[in-house]
Amino acid sequence: MNTTAIALNGLRKEYGRVVAVDGIDLDIGRGEFVGLVGHNGAGKTTTIRMLTGQLAPTSGSVMVAGADVVQNPAAARAVLGTVPEHPTLYEYLSAREMLEFVAEIRGQGDVDWALGVAGLGADADRLIREYSQGMRRKTALAAALVAKPPVLVLDEALNGLDPASADRVVGVLNELRQDGATVVLSTHILDTLEKVADRIVLMENGTIVIDGGVDRLEAARDRLRSAD
Ligand code: ATP
Numbered sequence: 001m002n003t004t005a006i007a008l009n010g011l012r013k014e015y016g017r018v019v020a021v022d023g024i025d026l027d028i029g030r031g032e033f034v035g036l037v038g039h040n041g042a043g044k045t046t047t048i049r050m051l052t053g054q055l056a057p058t059s060g061s062v063m064v065a066g067a068d069v070v071q072n073p074a075a076a077r078a079v080l081g082t083v084p085e086h087p088t089l090y091e092y093l094s095a096r097e098m099l100e101f102v103a104e105i106r107g108q109g110d111v112d113w114a115l116g117v118a119g120l121g122a123d124a125d126r127l128i129r130e131y132s133q134g135m136r137r138k139t140a141l142a143a144a145l146v147a148k149p150p151v152l153v154l155d156e157a158l159n160g161l162d163p164a165s166a167d168r169v170v171g172v173l174n175e176l177r178q179d180g181a182t183v184v185l186s187t188h189i190l191d192t193l194e195k196v197a198d199r200i201v202l203m204e205n206g207t208i209v210i211d212g213g214v215d216r217l218e219a220a221r222d223r224l225r226s227a228d
Pocket of ligand 1: 015
């Protein structure tokens with residue numbers, strides 16, 4: 001059995017003269033919970049966008065559960081759940097209807113469970129166009145989780161969530177990981193990672209400068225406290 005969930009090989013992205021991601025290599029095993037951290041502009045979002053097939057690499061490759069994201073995007077997407085930095089939502093559906101739609105496309109899903117995890121409660125039946133920013137973030141998160149995909153890649157997905165919701169979501173991500181899911185979570189909140197991550201990856205100027213267990217969190221904190 002292939003135990004690698006995600007493999008980045010020589011992954012590079014240039015925007016004109018800006019090298020956003022500078023040829024990184026990273027292997028993430030099935031069932032790992034990886035916290036991706038770094039200063040603003042370090043390359044986290046660019047990496048996540050390439051990893052989830054939203055952005056074509058300049059060079060290098062991304063494999064998700066053995067599928068090449070560029071060559072075989074449908075196979076990669078089938079196992080991926082993701083919350084992009086700026087999610088697109090269906091304004092004239094309610095969160096419940098949108099999740100039902102996502103579950104139908106994915107061929108499976110537990111809509112009530114996902115609404116409960118996100119904490120949308122009574123708002124689940126209102127139109128998304130009336131939602132607050134936090135409710136929108138919760139809807140995007142619920143859409144990523146609804147089919148319980150085996151690989152979850154979340155870009156600052158806890159931003160804008162009230163503390164109780166953020167704690168609940170982190171608890172559920174931890175449970176999914178214990179059931180064998182692989183989780184990559186980019187965040188600026190290192191305290192969250194202390195509780196749930198197995199591994200910390202710190203990016204700086206498009207490269208990986210720390211890659212280790214949660215025992216490296218203090219080193220990551222020191223590095224993030226220093227000027228960029
Ligand atoms: P943050 O914590 O602020 O979200 P990040 O680590 O996610 O930062 P990225 O968004 O990946 O950083 O940006 C990495 C670099 O790529 C930055 O120098 C940024 O200015 C540049 N960049 C990102 N997107 C573009 C774009 N569309 N065009 C030009 N440069 C870009």
